[in-house]
Amino acid sequence: EPTATSHCEFAVSNHATYQISPKSIVSDACASYSTLEKLNRKVKPSVDELTKETDFFSHYRLNLFNKRCPFWNDENGMCGNIACAVNTIDNEEDIPKIWRASELGKLEGPSAKHPGKKIQRERPLRPLQGLLGENVGESCVVEYDDECDERDYCVPEDESAGAKGDYVSLVHNPERFTGFAGEGSKMVWDAIYRENCFQKSSFPSSASLGETSPVQGSAAQDFRNVLQHAERQQLQQQHLQNPNTNFVQTGLEVAEECLEKRVFYRVVSGMHASISTHLCWDFLNQTTGQWHPNLKCYTERLHKHPERISNLYFNYALLTRAIAKIGPHLQDYTFCTGDPDQDAATKAKVLAVTEGAASVPQIFDESLMFKNGEGPSLKEDFRNRFRNVSRIMDCVGCDKCRLWGKVQTAGYGAALKVLFEFDNESPDVPELKRTELVALFNTYARLSSSMEAVRKFRGMVEAEEAPERAGSTPGSSKEEDEDWDGVESGQEDEPELPPKKKQRSKPKTTNDVFHQELELVYKAFKAVIRGWVNFPKTLFHIILSELSRLWEYYIGLPVTPRVWEFRRPNLDEL
Ligand SMILES: Cc1cc2nc3c(=O)[nH]c(=O)nc-3n(C[C@H](O)[C@H](O)[C@H](O)COP(=O)(O)OP(=O)(O)OC[C@H]3O[C@@H](n4cnc5c(N)ncnc54)[C@H](O)[C@@H]3O)c2cc1C
Numbered sequence: 109e110p111t112a113t114s115h116c117e118f119a120v121s122n123h124a125t126y127q128i129s130p131k132s133i134v135s136d137a138c139a140s141y142s143t144l145e146k147l148n149r150k151v152k153p154s155v156d157e158l159t160k161e162t163d164f165f166s167h168y169r170l171n172l173f174n175k176r177c178p179f180w181n182d183e184n185g186m187c188g189n190i191a192c193a194v195n196t197i198d199n200e201e202d203i204p205k206i207w208r209a210s211e212l213g214k215l216e217g218p219s220a221k222h223p224g225k226k227i228q229r230e231r232p233l234r235p236l237q238g239l240l241g242e243n244v245g246e247s248c249v250v251e252y253d254d255e256c257d258e259r260d261y262c263v264p265e266d267e268s269a270g271a272k273g274d275y276v277s278l279v280h281n282p283e284r285f286t287g288f289a290g291e292g293s294k295m296v297w298d299a300i301y302r303e304n305c306f307q308k309s310s311f312p313s314s315a316s317l318g319e320t321s322p323v324q325g326s327a328a329q330d331f332r333n334v335l336q337h338a339e340r341q342q343l344q345q346q347h348l349q350n351p352n353t354n355f356v357q358t359g360l361e362v363a364e365e366c367l368e369k370r371v372f373y374r375v376v377s378g379m380h381a382s383i384s385t386h387l388c389w390d391f392l393n394q395t396t397g398q399w400h401p402n403l404k405c406y407t408e409r410l411h412k413h414p415e416r417i418s419n420l421y422f423n424y425a426l427l428t429r430a431i432a433k434i435g436p437h438l439q440d441y442t443f444c445t446g447d448p449d450q451d452a453a454t455k456a457k458v459l460a461v462t463e464g465a466a467s468v469p470q471i472f473d474e475s476l477m478f479k480n481g482e483g484p485s486l487k488e489d490f491r492n493r494f495r496n497v498s499r500i501m502d503c504v505g506c507d508k509c510r511l512w513g514k515v516q517t518a519g520y521g522a523a524l525k526v527l528f529e530f531d532n533e534s535p536d537v538p539e540l541k542r543t544e545l546v547a548l549f550n551t552y553a554r555l556s557s558s559m560e561a562v563r564k565f566r567g568m569v570e571a572e573e574a575p576e577r578a579g580s581t582p583g584s585s586k587e588e589d590e591d592w593d594g595v596e597s598g599q600e601d602e603p604e605l606p607p608k609k610k611q612r613s614k615p616k617t618t619n620d621v622f623h624q625e626l627e628l629v630y631k632a633f634k635a636v637i638r639g640w641v642n643f644p645k646t647l648f649h650i651i652l653s654e655l656s657r658l659w660e661y662y663i664g665l666p667v668t669p670r671v672w673e674f675r676r677p678n679l680d681e682l
Pocket residue numbers: 283284285286287288289290293294296297376377378380381383384387409416501504508509510512513
């Protein structure tokens with residue numbers, strides 16, 4: 109199995125790298141799918157314990173109701189316009205009220221207002237006066253310091269004057285199907301993805317790590333390469349005449365995706381994939397009222413789009429790195445001022461998670477980002493866009509979706525802050541606020557449970573596709589698990605499958621084996637022919653790039669590193 113270290117380089121983002129196979133490396137991160145899954149199996153119990161069983165991490169303070177959607181005109185404040193309305197099925201009137209989207213989206217469980225300074229002073233140990241429940245340690249929940257820092261990637265929840273928000277229980281409001289759909293959700297997702305349009309000037313060519321190599325490019329790509337080459341030469345000429353000339357190119361290079369922009373997109377898409385996974389896993393059939401995993405929902409939204417699953421795994425790698433990095437800074441953190449026992453227990457649980465996350469080194473290398481000359485302005489742009497995504501969350505017209513949307517954007521924001529603002533060598537380390545820590549660890553827990561759900565869904569898909577293997581428990585056939593992570597499954601909460609899937613399979617006939625073999629031979633034949641057909645084009649690109657390198661050498665310029673190599677074909681693609 110490829111380990112994190114043996115492949116720790118930025119892979120080329122082409123479709124083949126999205127092949128969801130245990131050995132594939134998640135591009136832009138440095139770990140294979142199976143390494144990440146194995147890590148998740150190890151760390152998930154601690155993550156669940158931390159987020160479900162500690163007062164500190166199971167409550168979140170946010171301003172859920174008093175903020176206006178700043179992006180489109182809505183007279184009624186909270187996205188009350190028709191486009192934002194929650195709707196899934198046409199005849200909602202016909203279904204019982206409790207199964208309607210409007211009900212499903214409502215917040216559940218206890219909630220409490222942020223106490224004013226006076227109450228905080230008078231009742232330091234019970235500032236919420238038992239509103240979240242008698243057993244909740246309020247000194248673990250209330251956040252006293254409301255200051256925010258310009259290094260934040262999210263809009264701090266306490267930004268608007270006066271409204272400090274409410275404390276809500278994350279355990280009482282699981283992220284699951286709510287029925288929020290249609291124009292309302294589409295507008296929000298569209299607005300979020302629009303934030304990915306970075307300014308061209310933010311991207312110097314040196315940031316274009318991992319760009320598609322000419323060997324795999326199209327004709328348009330070749331054309332771009334030639335133009336870029338000419339442009340680079342022109343700049344170099346100018347630089348020779350005037351050493352003050354800036355080496356930043358004028359825009360052609362942004363047709364390529366630079367690493368930072370790709371990371372931004374992947375974070376958003378991975379978050380979207382995680383939300384989709386949860387709503388498909390905890391799905392309500394609004395006509396029968398039954399909650400169950402919805403395989404069709406998963407297949408349509410995720411399985412048919414392996415790049416979305418790849419983005420989900422990428423986010424897991426990114427957050428794992430952030431959690432591992434923050435670990436040492438939490439050794440001296442006080443989680444509960446008024447309850448030393450709970451404080452110690454919470455810290456022990458936090459450290460179990462951070463140490464688990466640190467057990468696979470080099471999962472993501474943040475030092476490769478924002479490191480060139482334009483780093484600071486690019487970082488600024490990156491941060492502002494991320495803040496905008498947080499603001500867009502106020503346009504989500506369903507309370508529970510808005511809650512989890514805000515928790516997760518704050519969680520990714522905190523992760524980015526840890527990755528890009530924490531320098532372990534420097535004494536100037538920004539402090540993470542309570543809200544940020546809660547969001548960070550809960551977002552990690554969301555990704556962790558999405559990965560587990562994807563693993564089980566994958567097993568269900570395989571069981572559907574290969575009925576002869578249906579005798580084994582879905583998602584945990586010994587053979588498959590050994591492929592994926594080298595351990596036998598044994599999860600007690602495997603989903604119930606329809607009865608037909610549980611029947612023992614009939615033994616394979618010679619005919620079945622013959623057809624399977626024939627299919628493999630056909631696929632191998634296709635792969636060979638495809639290789640032959642592509643060979644002249646590949647050769648042409650190799651010659652072109654070598655000539656260009658030769659020319660650079662001849663005129664005394666630094667020679668561009670070679671972009672092609674001999675590699676064995678990837679048999680996973682068969
Ligand atoms: C912030 C937020 C939180 C939400 N939380 C919940 C929730 O908790 N429960 C719930 O039931 N619903 C929730 N929703 C609604 C849910 O995400 C979907 O919008 C809804 O189920 C409708 O789905 P859809 O099939 O129309 O496609 P959508 O998921 O709305 O996707 C819109 C379009 O985006 C593209 N797309 C989809 N997934 C990805 C991806 N991963 N990467 C890149 N592009 C993609 C596709 O082209 C798709 O057509 C939430 C929506 C938002 C905006």
